[in-house]
Amino acid sequence: AVVSTQSTGHEVIWATDHVILGNLLVGRCRASIHRALTSPHIYLQGDDVEVKPDLCHLFELFQEHGRLISLHDWIQSYSSALGSKTLTSEIHARFIRGISELQFLGYLKPTQRKTDHVAKLSLVGY
Numbered sequence: 001a002v003v004s005t006q007s008t009g010h011e012v013i014w015a016t017d018h019v020i021l022g023n024l025l026v027g028r029c030r031a032s033i034h035r036a037l038t039s040p041h042i043y044l045q046g047d048d049v050e051v052k053p054d055l056c057h058l059f060e061l062f063q064e065h066g067r068l069i070s071l072h073d074w075i076q077s078y079s080s081a082l083g084s085k086t087l088t089s090e091i092h093a094r095f096i097r098g099i100s101e102l103q104f105l106g107y108l109k110p111t112q113r114k115t116d117h118v119a120k121l122s123l124v125g126y
Contacts, residue, residue, distance in 0.1 A: 033105060057081050058098040062107065068117045069108070071099075 015021040036043050037059040040052055061077050062069070075095050079087050099118070102108050111119040 054094045054098045055101055058095070058102060059107075062102065062120075065120075067120050068111065068114065069120070070114075071116050071118060 015024075037056055040056045041050075058074075058078060061074060061081065065074070075087065075092070078095050078098075079085075079091050082091060084091055099108070103110075103118075106121060108118045108120055111117050
């Protein structure tokens with residue numbers, strides 16, 4: 001069937017199942033965020049496609065850890081992933097910003113058990 005964009009009502013969608021309609025309209029935010037964090041080159045354009053954003057480096061390290069993540073170990077791993085042998089104030093600031101963004105996205109939260117650890121949230125499955 002050929003749908004003409006000139007005919008009246010061509011933009012109307014008819015669906016009998018509200019679940020299918022909801023999936024079409026809302027989309028899958030969590031899967032899109034996960035894909036952007038694991039494969040940033042899909043979304044990035046220009047000369048710096050090979051350079052991964054800080055958040056992507058942090059997310060890779062996030063996936064390698066267990067349920068509780070030591071912030072000290074994580075920042076040391078992050079610093080070495082960036083190729084630095086020492087922890088500078090710039091790397092520390094970038095790390096804190098990335099951790100805040102991961103917390104805002106709902107991937108982790110502070111824990112009361114150990115003050116120098118963060119906990120992964122249980123809804124990180126995709």
